[in-house]
Amino acid sequence: MTRYVIVGAGAVGVSLAVELGDRGHDVLLVARGATLKYLAAQPLSYHSHAGHREIRLPAVALDADLGLRTGDIVVLAVKSQDLPTVAPALAWRDVTDEQGTVRGIAANLVPVVTVQNGLDAERTTARWFDTVLGAVFLISAQHTRTGEVRVGGHPYVGGALAGIASTLTPEFAEQALKTFTTDLHDANFLIKQVTDIHSYKAAKIVHSVRNGVEVLAGDRKTKDAVGQALSAEARFVLTAAGFDPADTAALILDPAQGHFSERSGVTAGRQSTWQSFARGTPTNEVDYLNGEISLLARLHGIPAPLNTRLQQLLGRATHAGGGLDLPGIDTLAELLAVEQD
Ligand SMILES: NC(=O)c1ccc[n+]([C@@H]2O[C@H](COP(=O)([O-])OP(=O)(O)OC[C@H]3O[C@@H](n4cnc5c(N)ncnc54)[C@H](OP(=O)(O)O)[C@@H]3O)[C@@H](O)[C@H]2O)c1
Missing domain, CATH: 3.40.50.720 (NAD(P)-binding Rossmann-like Domain)
Structure with a gap:
């Protein structure tokens, strides 16, 4: 074996x-x-x-x-x-x-x-x-x-x-x-x-760019709206940069895939980035998730304000010692409002 x-x-x-x-x-x-x-x-x-x-x-x-x-x-x-x-x-x-x-x-x-x-x-x-x-x-x-x-x-x-x-x-x-x-x-x-x-x-990162929102304080509706906009921006940048992200639905291999057992004690959400902040690790993956979108955006001359703002918010928070329920969702929501105007 x-x-x-x-x-x-x-x-x-x-x-x-x-x-x-x-x-x-x-x-x-x-x-x-x-x-x-x-x-x-x-x-x-x-x-x-x-x-x-x-x-x-x-x-x-x-x-x-x-x-x-x-x-x-x-x-x-x-x-x-x-x-x-x-x-x-x-x-x-x-x-x-x-x-x-x-x-x-x-x-x-x-x-x-x-x-x-x-x-x-x-x-x-x-x-x-x-x-x-x-x-x-x-x-x-x-x-x-x-x-x-x-x-x-x-x-x-x-x-x-x-x-x-x-x-x-x-x-x-x-x-x-x-x-x-x-x-x-x-x-x-x-x-x-x-x-x-x-x-x-590429399809997975369209989903993963939302993970950082989990460590911010804020109501669910605002977080969901910001999360969706982060994903949409990521898909736009990836496509413009020549990637061909599969449909995120293609990541679902079976209807039962997302089911999980309460006996495990796993709490819904709280993905890998949340866990890094909860453990107070000195580094996290944000620079390779939202930061990847920022990188591609800069290399291809396309703005990615939401992903870059979230990367900067979480980078500064990590620099200051991390934590959970961090401030900043309002600045992302403001950007969202500007984009929707
Ligand atoms: N968690 C999930 O459900 C999930 C789902 C899909 C994909 N992923 C991806 O899988 C990857 C791993 O995530 P994870 O959640 O498993 O992370 P994690 O819980 O932080 O585990 C990573 C481990 O690697 C250790 N490590 C780092 N550098 C090392 C070194 N030089 N020598 C030995 N050990 C080292 C870390 O040690 P320290 O504890 O000292 O930092 C940590 O224990 C990430 O890229 C994530 O995006 C995670």
Whole structure:
């Protein structure tokens, strides 16, 4: 069975580690800081539809010997801003075969899966790795306390669309993609192989640019209106910049995909960016979500006032220490009113 080296012991990384581990896969988590210390000392608390379990998960630091072998699949489950640190730290490692003979380096021999929202992960990772499999993850996974992960999906753990983002060795990439999607399917994920993963990543960012609104104080109606306008602006900029975002409806693989179990304790909304603010992390992914739209807008000379304003609001808030229920929805609503005039 394929061994999975999962870098990032957060919401997505732990969910994959537990669910693949339950199906008999050898999994190794790469963690850091408080999470690494926690996992070394005690089991992790995993809450899902199946109930609450305390699970021991093997975890090491990024600079540890990962014993990379041919046949391993590496999943990068850190946030986009951490990829430029993580990818080169893995790329030049030796990879051995079953006999322990060094066959080459990870950059050439290990397929890497990128689960990040946004558009940057596949390009960043391809700077170091020959074969990158992009995945759009559709999962309600929450990590707001060290040592605790909640996954809400039921009857499916979650969904994923996966495809080859880039490769120099198409047959090897096809085989790795087949293995990854089969293993996820067996681990109770809804899964779809796609040929144009970049188009689905573009569709996902149209949705993800709304995530930052969750950390702002404000009434639901205003937040919904701002969220819809952020998405519309993102789609406009992406299309003008030459991307071809799939319809967001194409991200729904099954009517039951969005259902989740109350037993997991997962709270609706509270997506990855909200969780970063709730945990008070010093960095978050906003610069790769709304910031990606700002970047494309600047490169193509198209204004993207709403996404840029939200990026700036949340960037300044992070700089000032973060938090939740932050001020600023009014300034976004004002922009919306100007756009609608
Ligand atoms: N959560 C979801 O439901 C969901 C759904 C779809 C897609 N995604 C995407 O999946 C990606 C991961 O999101 P997430 O919610 O799982 O994030 P997360 O809970 O913050 O997990 C990321 C983990 O990576 C760790 N990490 C970062 N740099 C590292 C390094 N150098 N060495 C070892 N560990 C490192 C972080 O450590 P620290 O705790 O020390 O920061 C954190 O524990 C994001 O790009 C997100 O957009 C998430």
